[in-house]
Amino acid sequence: MKKCLLILLLVWGAVASKAQTVVPDPNRITLVIHGGAGTITRANMSPEKEQAYRTVLNQALQTGYAVLKKGGTSLDAVQATVQVMEDSPLFNAGKGAVFTHEGRNEMDAAIMDGRTLKAGAVAGITVVRNPITAARAVMDQSEHVMLAGRGAEQFAMEKGLTIVEPSYFYTEARHQQLEKALAAEKSAGTPDQLNTPTKTETTPVKKAKTKLKPGKPQSAVPYEDQIFTEGRKYGTVGAVAVDQYGNLAAATSTGGMTNKRYGRIGDAPLIGAGTYADNNACAVSCTGWGEFFIRVTVARDVAARMEYQQVPLTQAAQATIDKVGKLGGDGGLIAVDRQGNITMPFNSEGMYRGYIKANGEAQVLIYKE
Numbered sequence: 001m002k003k004c005l006l007i008l009l010l011v012w013g014a015v016a017s018k019a020q021t022v023v024p025d026p027n028r029i030t031l032v033i034h035g036g037a038g039t040i041t042r043a044n045m046s047p048e049k050e051q052a053y054r055t056v057l058n059q060a061l062q063t064g065y066a067v068l069k070k071g072g073t074s075l076d077a078v079q080a081t082v083q084v085m086e087d088s089p090l091f092n093a094g095k096g097a098v099f100t101h102e103g104r105n106e107m108d109a110a111i112m113d114g115r116t117l118k119a120g121a122v123a124g125i126t127v128v129r130n131p132i133t134a135a136r137a138v139m140d141q142s143e144h145v146m147l148a149g150r151g152a153e154q155f156a157m158e159k160g161l162t163i164v165e166p167s168y169f170y171t172e173a174r175h176q177q178l179e180k181a182l183a184a185e186k187s188a189g190t191p192d193q194l195n196t197p198t199k200t201e202t203t204p205v206k207k208a209k210t211k212l213k214p215g216k217p218q219s220a221v222p223y224e225d226q227i228f229t230e231g232r233k234y235g236t237v238g239a240v241a242v243d244q245y246g247n248l249a250a251a252t253s254t255g256g257m258t259n260k261r262y263g264r265i266g267d268a269p270l271i272g273a274g275t276y277a278d279n280n281a282c283a284v285s286c287t288g289w290g291e292f293f294i295r296v297t298v299a300r301d302v303a304a305r306m307e308y309q310q311v312p313l314t315q316a317a318q319a320t321i322d323k324v325g326k327l328g329g330d331g332g333l334i335a336v337d338r339q340g341n342i343t344m345p346f347n348s349e350g351m352y353r354g355y356i357k358a359n360g361e362a363q364v365l366i367y368k369e
């Protein structure tokens with residue numbers, strides 16, 4: 001009798017657990033990417049440059065899609081997608097990362113699994129060829145969420161990730177951007193907002209003639225406005241996806257902002273600011289003026305609006321971007337929910353972005369419309 005009862009219980013358990021199993025649905029796979037937001041207009045884009053961007057963005061989409069299509073996880077898809085953009089010198093991530101004040105490339109990246117809320121991030125790393133692989137290793141192979149600088153690099157080496165000379169990340173265009181920023185800083189006699197000098201600095205710093213008005217560039221004004229109009233192209237890369245099993249994931253990778261110093265870290269590697277994924281809501285990856293995105297905890301804000309206010313994805317994301325705009329910040333985000341709904345709002349002039357749906361329908365967009 002006891003034996004019968006046990007068997008009955010076992011059978012019931014097996015049936016019940018099967019009922020909870022998510023039935024894979026290949027029709028819901030969706031991948032969304034961005035390659036940075038900012039002053040990206042038709043006027044400052046040549047046809048060749050546009051084509052180059054479109055080609056890599058399409059490659060990135062196809063790479064992630066191939067992973068999802070063959071039943072891979074959203075985590076693997078976003079990582080593979082981001083790696084393609086990290087390997088391209090066109091974007092401010094991996095090869096092509098912007099330069100710090102000291103002329104180095106210090107990179108940040110994060111990845112998050114919406115199913116388990118596990119996350120991994122690295123900040124200020126200089127020798128890992130694909131920073132997103134380091135973020136993934138932190139998530140999968142350590143008990144931590146975020147590692148920075150030397151320690152993160154040592155961890156990456158121990159985990160056997162591909163290590164390169166810092167010179168691998170050098171690109172002429174990014175170096176020129178730094179030189180321009182340094183020259184502007186020198187002529188204005190003031191560092192930018194990120195680089196406010198400390199009392200210990202010996203060089204006397206003259207006061208800026210004009211006060212910075214975030215988001216409102218003026219002419220003949222000092223360094224801040226020059227860098228944030230001319231240079232306000234945030235080339236961070238990111239990807240969000242939903243896989244066959246309805247699991248969400250997000251990944252973001254960046255070199256940060258040109259001329260950053262003092263170990264400045266932006267929003268990209270901060271879980272909840274530039275990167276977030278939660279199966280209860282959505283997956284989000286951001287690009288823009290990191291300081292504002294940190295203060296608004298943009299990625300988590302979108303998810304929280306969905307979770308607590310029960311508002312749809314598009315509405316939640318737009319409300320959060322509006323909040324960034326009100327503070328004077330600019331940029332954008334990409335997001336996807338479990339049903340494969342997507343949104344890509346931004347308040348800058350353009351954002352490299354694209355998506356691919358289950359049927360293979362892909363689109364790459366750059367400008368406002």
Ligand code: ASP
Pocket residue numbers: 036037092233234235236254255256257265266267268274286287288289290291293
């Ligand atoms: N959000 C990045 C940062 O502030 C910059 C970017 O989006 O390109 O570091």
